[in-house]
Amino acid sequence: MSNDFTPDEMMTIAASRALKNDDVCFVGIGAPSAACNVARLTHAPEITLIYESGTIGTAPSVLPLSIGDGELCETAVSTVAVPEMFRYWLQGGRVTIGFLGAAQLDKFGNINTTVIGDYDRPKIRLPGGGGAPEIASSSGEIYITMKQTLRGMVDKIDFVTSFGHGTGGDDRQKLGMTTLGPTLLITDLAVWRPDPVTKEFTVVSMHPGVTKDNVQATCGWTVKFADNVEVTPAPSVLELKTLRDLKARTKAAHEAPSASGANA
Amino acid sequence: MAKFLSIRDAVANNLKHGDSVAFEGFTHLIPHAAAHEVIRQGFKDLTVMRMTPDIIYDQLIGMGMVKKMIFSFAGNPGVGLLRRVRDAVENQWPHALEVEEHSHAAMANAYEAGAAGLPCAVFRGYLGAELAKVNANIKSIICPFTGEKLAAVPALRPDVTFIHAQKADRKGNVLIEGILGVQKEAVLAAKRAVITVEEVVDDLDTHTNACILPHWTIAAICVVPGGAHPSYASGYYDRDNVNYIEWDAIAADREKFLAWMDKHVLKAPPEIFAERVRHLRASA
Numbered sequence: 207m208s209n210d211f212t213p214d215e216m217m218t219i220a221a222s223r224a225l226k227n228d229d230v231c232f233v234g235i236g237a238p239s240a241a242c243n244v245a246r247l248t249h250a251p252e253i254t255l256i257y258e259s260g261t262i263g264t265a266p267s268v269l270p271l272s273i274g275d276g277e278l279c280e281t282a283v284s285t286v287a288v289p290e291m292f293r294y295w296l297q298g299g300r301v302t303i304g305f306l307g308a309a310q311l312d313k314f315g316n317i318n319t320t321v322i323g324d325y326d327r328p329k330i331r332l333p334g335g336g337g338a339p340e341i342a343s344s345s346g347e348i349y350i351t352m353k354q355t356l357r358g359m360v361d362k363i364d365f366v367t368s369f370g371h372g373t374g375g376d377d378r379q380k381l382g383m384t385t386l387g388p389t390l391l392i393t394d395l396a397v398w399r400p401d402p403v404t405k406e407f408t409v410v411s412m413h414p415g416v417t418k419d420n421v422q423a424t425c426g427w428t429v430k431f432a433d434n435v436e437v438t439p440a441p442s443v444l445e446l447k448t449l450r451d452l453k454a455r456t457k458a459a460h461e462a463p464s465a466s467g468a469n470a
Numbered sequence: 471m472a473k474f475l476s477i478r479d480a481v482a483n484n485l486k487h488g489d490s491v492a493f494e495g496f497t498h499l500i501p502h503a504a505a506h507e508v509i510r511q512g513f514k515d516l517t518v519m520r521m522t523p524d525i526i527y528d529q530l531i532g533m534g535m536v537k538k539m540i541f542s543f544a545g546n547p548g549v550g551l552l553r554r555v556r557d558a559v560e561n562q563w564p565h566a567l568e569v570e571e572h573s574h575a576a577m578a579n580a581y582e583a584g585a586a587g588l589p590c591a592v593f594r595g596y597l598g599a600e601l602a603k604v605n606a607n608i609k610s611i612i613c614p615f616t617g618e619k620l621a622a623v624p625a626l627r628p629d630v631t632f633i634h635a636q637k638a639d640r641k642g643n644v645l646i647e648g649i650l651g652v653q654k655e656a657v658l659a660a661k662r663a664v665i666t667v668e669e670v671v672d673d674l675d676t677h678t679n680a681c682i683l684p685h686w687t688i689a690a691i692c693v694v695p696g697g698a699h700p701s702y703a704s705g706y707y708d709r710d711n712v713n714y715i716e717w718d719a720i721a722a723d724r725e726k727f728l729a730w731m732d733k734h735v736l737k738a739p740p741e742i743f744a745e746r747v748r749h750l751r752a753s754a
Contacts, residue, residue, distance in 0.1 A: 235548060258574060259496050259649045271711045272547030274497025276704055279648050287650040287681075288496055288521070289578040297575070297594050320571075325604050331559040333545030333552070336522070339599040340575040369598025381597050382619060460711045 213394035221392040238305035258337040268456040304345030315370025315388030318363040342368035347386040354424035371405035411436040472642030472688040480690035489629040490517040496651025503697035504632040528554040538568040553721035583625035584659025595621040631660035642685030648704030662689040666697040696743035707750040
């Protein structure tokens with residue numbers, strides 16, 4: 207175990223632990239991508255990672271800046287066209303875990319990555335859903351990872367880009383969905399799981415040194431805690447070294463000076 | 471039948487004001503040189519479609535050429551938001567922009583329906599998603615066999631599709647390798663397709679199941695080495711990630727953006743792309 211780690215590192219490592227060797231994981235860019243690759247480089251070397259660019263079974267040595275970086279294709283078992291990706295592999299039910307980030311999240315795991323404010327007169331126009339709306343409905347289950355902030359974890363999201371558990375209970379089944387939806391939320395402070403009946407995210411574990419007040423202070427809804435909130439095991443030396451090496455390789459690869467002169 | 475033309479002639483012969491246009495390439499093989507030629511020729515009132523509008527759509531929209539954008543993810547991949555697209559949507563600069571927003575699954579299915587000659591695409595999607603409330607082109611259809619409610623969107627059929635590919639043979643058959651995106655579907659869905667390539671070769675030297683667009687599906691082929699930069703061409707040059715990161719600051723300011731466009735697009739020839747990728751070739 208190591209005591210020298212940041213909340214961000216704890217978040218990525220806690221998220222990586224949730225992934226298994228036999229998972230087929232559709233990877234969102236950003237925090238999910240780091241967690242998925244730490245899992246692959248530590249306890250789950252056989253995990254199948256899929257990026258929406260069509261790369262199936264990829265094993266990049268650095269984290270891709272985009273979902274379509276060349277190394278994803280070069281290291282993949284197979285690369286398929288994007289319509290095939292969404293039709294046969296995602297809609298066809300081959301994906302066990304969809305791993306998503308969020309700009310805004312509510313307590314039922316509904317995600318907004320579309321707009322802050324009104325759709326027609328947005329305060330901030332975000333990039334939009336991309337693959338997420340169907341990843342959220344067609345993957346066997348959904349893991350979500352994001353940093354806690356009052357702006358990000360809100361009582362009511364401005365736009366439902368990707369459906370989680372709606373207003374809770376059996377809302378998914380009512381819409382005809384047969385997949386589990388969000389089953390895990392990993393933040394920089396805690397691990398959350400939905401209540402089996404209400405589907406409201408409930409804190410089951412807090413990271414070392416984190417208090418209930420810390421969790422509540424950075425969350426816009428009234429937080430529900432499990433009866434016995436555990437302490438998330440601190441990162442192991444191997445986990446931390448794997449993550450830091452990966453980040454260092456990534457930084458070196460992406461920040462090499464451009465010599466194209468194209469922006470001079 | 472594919473004609474080998476300069477990019478100037480290919481754009482002038484195939485695009486009109488008010489056309490619907492797809493520029494496709496999923497992170498890989500994005501047709502930047504073709505988009506810059508379209509900007510230089512000053513087309514207006516275009517309806518542009520693209521799954522992942524990134525820098526080229528920031529440029530087309532910032533230069534005031536676009537009436538409507540059909541898309542599923544408008545971001546600078548791995549960097550952040552698109553500043554010019556945001557300015558158009560949030561502040562109507564340089565003018566108002568109509569948007570038709572979809573998910574990736576919907577756009578991919580819609581191109582495939584266009585290529586397949588179908589009027590619409592049917593898929594399992596948009597369940598619980600609010601886009602269906604703000605986009606009148608997202609509808610549903612009941613499966614006549616199972617009763618399942620499925621999503622339906624109109625097929626995409628652009629007047630012109632622009633893509634970039636690795637190589638053509640001398641007859642004009644075009645080979646695409648690596649991350650394929652939706653380019654084959656976008657070409658077959660379009661009335662006319664214009665393809666820029668890295669080079670023309672005697673023999674495509676590939677395997678029997680390779681992704682090849684036969685010459686008779688293509689209106690024009692233009693040799694533009696480096697034509698995808700700062701995107702990449704697998705086997706030729708790497709993605710210029712730093713350039714994507716730098717774009718954020720250029721696009722953040724209207725004056726800076728216009729000055730950049732003047733110098734690097736309006737007053738630059740298509741041949742400049744070969745220079746831009748020189749340093750990215752070694753490791754590809």
